[in-house]
Amino acid sequence: MNDLTPTPGGGCRSAPVLKQRGQREVFCGLTGIIWLHRKMQDAFFLVVGSRTCAHLLQSAAGVMIFAEPRFGTAILEEQDLAGMKDAHTELDREVARLLDRRPDIRQLFLVGSCPSEVIKIDLARAAERLTQVHAPHVRVLNYSGSGIETTFTEGEDACLASMVPVLKDTPARELLLVGALPDVVEDQMLSLLGQMGIDNIRLLPARRIDETTAVGANTVFALTQPFLGETHAALMRRGARHIPAPMPFGEEGTTAWLRAVAAEFGVDDATFDAVTAAPRARARKAIAQAAEHLNGKSIFFFPDSQLEIPLARFLTRECGMTAVEVGSPYIHDAIHGPDLDLLPAGPQISEGQDVDLQLDRVRAARPDLTVCGLGLANPLEAEGLTTKWAIELVFTPVHFYEQAGDLAGLFSRPIRRKSVLRVEAAE
Numbered sequence: 001m002n003d004l005t006p007t008p009g010g011g012c013r014s015a016p017v018l019k020q021r022g023q024r025e026v027f028c029g030l031t032g033i034i035w036l037h038r039k040m041q042d043a044f045f046l047v048v049g050s051r052t053c054a055h056l057l058q059s060a061a062g063v064m065i066f067a068e069p070r071f072g073t074a075i076l077e078e079q080d081l082a083g084m085k086d087a088h089t090e091l092d093r094e095v096a097r098l099l100d101r102r103p104d105i106r107q108l109f110l111v112g113s114c115p116s117e118v119i120k121i122d123l124a125r126a127a128e129r130l131t132q133v134h135a136p137h138v139r140v141l142n143y144s145g146s147g148i149e150t151t152f153t154e155g156e157d158a159c160l161a162s163m164v165p166v167l168k169d170t171p172a173r174e175l176l177l178v179g180a181l182p183d184v185v186e187d188q189m190l191s192l193l194g195q196m197g198i199d200n201i202r203l204l205p206a207r208r209i210d211e212t213t214a215v216g217a218n219t220v221f222a223l224t225q226p227f228l229g230e231t232h233a234a235l236m237r238r239g240a241r242h243i244p245a246p247m248p249f250g251e252e253g254t255t256a257w258l259r260a261v262a263a264e265f266g267v268d269d270a271t272f273d274a275v276t277a278a279p280r281a282r283a284r285k286a287i288a289q290a291a292e293h294l295n296g297k298s299i300f301f302f303p304d305s306q307l308e309i310p311l312a313r314f315l316t317r318e319c320g321m322t323a324v325e326v327g328s329p330y331i332h333d334a335i336h337g338p339d340l341d342l343l344p345a346g347p348q349i350s351e352g353q354d355v356d357l358q359l360d361r362v363r364a365a366r367p368d369l370t371v372c373g374l375g376l377a378n379p380l381e382a383e384g385l386t387t388k389w390a391i392e393l394v395f396t397p398v399h400f401y402e403q404a405g406d407l408a409g410l411f412s413r414p415i416r417r418k419s420v421l422r423v424e425a426a427e
């Protein structure tokens with residue numbers, strides 16, 4: 001069924017994984033709010049945390065904070081921490097005030113943080129109580145985005161997983177597509193599947209609460225993001241079945257992902273080829289242009305978003321790069337396995353982080369491109385390494401055929417810029 005060429009050396013699925021625990025340089029899960037609040041247009045994210053959490057959101061959201069965003073922080077004051085005030089009464093009052101001011105809010109997420117976890121505010125109970133108070137207009141849920149428990153994109157995973165138990169039950173055979181994508185990318189995905197005759201589709205997260213997402217024993221689901229381990233488990237608990245597939249990055253990944261879904265729904269090869277031929281050709285052409293500067297270059301991934309494995313697969317197979325190390329905060333076999341199968345053998349696969357040891361490895365390897373967080377990028381640039389900020393890969397539309405050229409472009413830009421600056425310096 002699949003026309004992907006065999007992986008040289010047999011892939012990386014059974015390669016030894018370097019597991020390290022130590023100092024980490026990653027975002028906490030609160031950052032997921034930045035893109036989730038744009039996707040879910042009737043949701044509000046109320047972080048119960050400290051000023052540190054509020055500052056993190058402000059700096060990560062950048063200019064978005066001026067656009068009356070649908071997120072905020074209920075800041076824990078000293079009196080709350082000392083137990084002198086009843087945190088639950090305070091929270092109820094804040095929530096009532098918020099919902100009064102913003103009647104457009106239909107879903108409220110109470111998002112746990114390090115401080116709220118450490119002092120053990122029971123936000124799950126608060127969510128239940130507040131749901132009763134504000135039903136049926138508003139549904140209140142809870143998840144944790146704390147840095148103790150979650151890394152960066154895991155915040156989205158925790159949020160989606162919190163929604164799964166309250167989804168309506170359905171006996172229908174439906175396709176559930178899981179992962180928050182920019183609207184334009186989501187529309188492209190639905191159009192491709194629709195042209196193949198697959199239109200019994202639900203989305204998690206949906207844009208609005210009224211577009212009810214349901215789940216049941218006949219639901220099959222495909223993930224569009226590789227960091228959804230908890231959501232995967234929660235859906236399996238509801239009886240849904242996962243369609244394993246490589247992530248839809250690049251021409252090859254998108255084709256393999258679509259093929260896995262098409263096979264599940266009995267789409268014949270002729271239909272599949274008719275629908276995908278033109279966008280595949282466009283994607284190949286766009287990648288070839290952007291990959292000119294990537295061909296033959298080496299790349300090193302610090303762990304950040306769990307996108308590292310599928311991106312390494314795309315860059316090595318479709319852009320001619322060589323991966324030195326592919327670090328991921330977590331590796332989940334059912335989710336990352338299909339991409340690991342296709343990733344050519346050779347790179348060190350690493351899970352977790354001890355940042356100093358990893359910095360020693362990147363300095364020794366001196367790769368042509370290092371993918372890392374904002375805290376490491378400038379210091380590494382100062383040491384002469386070329387870097388790509390990983391966060392951009394989460395905010396930019398990069399999935400499916402039409403974005404494949406842009407995705408390659410995100411990696412070729414820093415290399416091109418470096419060579420331009422070198423030429424200018426020599427003049």
Ligand code: SF4
Nearest residue numbers: 028053113114146147
């Ligand atoms: S949740 Fe924890 S790691 Fe995240 S900003 Fe708040 S205190 Fe910092």
